[in-house]
Amino acid sequence: NRRIALASRPVGAPTSANFRLEETVIPTPSEGELLLRTNYLSLDPYMRGRMNDGASYAEPVAIDGTMVGATVCQVVTSLHPDYHAGEWVLAYTGWQDYGISDGEGLIKLGAEPTNPSFALGILGMPGFTAYMGLLDIGQPKSGDTLVVAAATGPVGATVGQIGKLKGCYVVGIAGGAEKCKYAVDVLGFDKCIDHKASDFDAQLKAACPTGIDVYFENVGGKVFDSVLPQLNTGARVPVCGLVSQYNATELPSGPDRLSLLMGTLLVKRIKMQGFIIFDDYAHRYNEFYEQMMTWLQSGQIKYREHMIDGLESAPAAFTGMLQGENFGKLVVKVAE
Ligand code: NDP
Structure with missing residues (x-):
C-alpha cells in the first residue's frame, strides 16, 4: 500500500x-x-x-x-x-x-x-459546481453575455456549455491557442481568449461588445481586473474560485483597487456571491445528476x-x- x-x-x-x-x-x-x-x-x-x-x-x-x-x-x-x-x-x-x-x-x-x-468530474463535484453556480447565482438569461475562465477545465467547460444551452453568448478565457480552439470548436463557445496574450484586455473588450452580464469567477487576478470595468448594470458574479491566487504568498502589488470594486458593485447594482458547493447545495445533487446525465447522453454536454x-x-x-x-x-x- x-x-x-x-x-x-x-x-x-x-x-x-x-x-x-x-x-x-x-x-x-x-x-x-x-x-x-x-x-x-x-x-x-x-x-x-x-x-x-x-x-x-x-x-x-x-x-x-x-x-x-x-x-x-x-x-x-x-x-x-x-x-x-x-x-x-x-x-x-x-x-x-x-x-x-x-x-x-x-x-x-x-x-x-x-x-x-x-x-x-462532470457527474460529480466540478460538474455540480458549474451547474449550481451558474444557474442559481449567475441566473443566465437568453441573450446574456457570459464570461468564464479556466474554460477547458471541468468547471469552466461545463459553465460555458450550460450557458449555451440557456441561450447565452459565451466567451471563454483559457491559457494558450490549443485550449481556446477547443473551447470554440468542440465546446461550442462563441469566442475564447488567451489570458497570456499581451493584448488580453483589448481582446476581451472586443469579444464582449455589449458588456458582460454574467462573469463566473474561477481565477481572479488579472482576468478579474479586465472583467470588472466591462460588467453591465445588474450583472451577476458567482465567486467559485481564485486559482490564480492559490500559490500567492502576499496580496498583489499595485494600486489599491478595493474602492474601484466597491464603487462598481454599488453603481451597477452587481450581485457577487461566493459559494461552497456541497455546503450550500447538497440538497440539489439529485436534480443536477439527472439533468447532467440527460445532457451527456444526448451529446449536448461534452466532457x-x-x-x-x-x-x-x-x-x-x-x-x-x-x-x-x-x-x-x-x-x-x-x-x-
Ligand atoms: P481546472 O481543471 O480548470 O484547473 C485550473 C485551471 O486554472 C488551469 O488549468 C488553468 O487553465 C487555470 N489557471 C491557472 N492559473 C491561472 C491564471 N493565473 N490565470 C488564469 N487562469 C489560470 O480546475 P477546476 O475546473 O477543477 O476548478 C476551477 C475553479 O473552480 C477553481 O478556482 C476551483 O478552486 C473552483 N472550484 C470551486 C468550488 C466551490 O465549491 N466553490 C468547487 C470546485 C471547484 P488555463 O490554462 O486555461 O489558464
Whole structure:
C-alpha cells in the first residue's frame, strides 16, 4: 500500500519536497467497515488550500497526514451490511492505494459503471459546481453575455456549455491557442481568449461588445481586473474560485483597487456571491445528476478528461494544474 503524505507546507507553488511517497501496510477493516482499492484519484485546485495551515472552510491536512481527495474505488473486503466485494463507490480516501471506510459519505456507483471516473468530474463535484453556480447565482438569461475562465477545465467547460444551452453568448478565457480552439470548436463557445496574450484586455473588450452580464469567477487576478470595468448594470458574479491566487504568498502589488470594486458593485447594482458547493447545495445533487446525465447522453454536454497514470505522478500533475498544464479534468489512474 502506497500513500502520499504532506511532508511540509508549501510557500508559494508546491514542489516535490512538499510531498512524500511511502509504503505502508494494507489496512484491515473492522466490523462495520470496508477495505477500498483506489482506481481513480481526483486532483482539484482546492487541495492547494488544504496544504496550508490556518482557518478555511475545511480542515488543513496535517503534516505527515495523507493528502485528501475524492476517489473512485472498488470494495475489496466488506464487513458492512450494505456493501459487497467488487462494487464500485465514490469515496474520499485520498492519495493512497487502499483506504478504510465505515460507509459514511460513500456513494454507490454500481457493479459495472460505464465511466466510473466521471463521478469525479462532470457527474460529480466540478460538474455540480458549474451547474449550481451558474444557474442559481449567475441566473443566465437568453441573450446574456457570459464570461468564464479556466474554460477547458471541468468547471469552466461545463459553465460555458450550460450557458449555451440557456441561450447565452459565451466567451471563454483559457491559457494558450490549443485550449481556446477547443473551447470554440468542440465546446461550442462563441469566442475564447488567451489570458497570456499581451493584448488580453483589448481582446476581451472586443469579444464582449455589449458588456458582460454574467462573469463566473474561477481565477481572479488579472482576468478579474479586465472583467470588472466591462460588467453591465445588474450583472451577476458567482465567486467559485481564485486559482490564480492559490500559490500567492502576499496580496498583489499595485494600486489599491478595493474602492474601484466597491464603487462598481454599488453603481451597477452587481450581485457577487461566493459559494461552497456541497455546503450550500447538497440538497440539489439529485436534480443536477439527472439533468447532467440527460445532457451527456444526448451529446449536448461534452466532457474531457486528462488522465495520468500512477499514484506517484500525482504531486507533479497537481502542481502543474495550478499553472494550467492540465487540459481537461485531471484524474490519476491508480489501478485498473
Ligand atoms: P481546472 O481543471 O480548470 O484547473 C485550473 C485551471 O486554472 C488551469 O488549468 C488553468 O487553465 C487555470 N489557471 C491557472 N492559473 C491561472 C491564471 N493565473 N490565470 C488564469 N487562469 C489560470 O480546475 P477546476 O475546473 O477543477 O476548478 C476551477 C475553479 O473552480 C477553481 O478556482 C476551483 O478552486 C473552483 N472550484 C470551486 C468550488 C466551490 O465549491 N466553490 C468547487 C470546485 C471547484 P488555463 O490554462 O486555461 O489558464
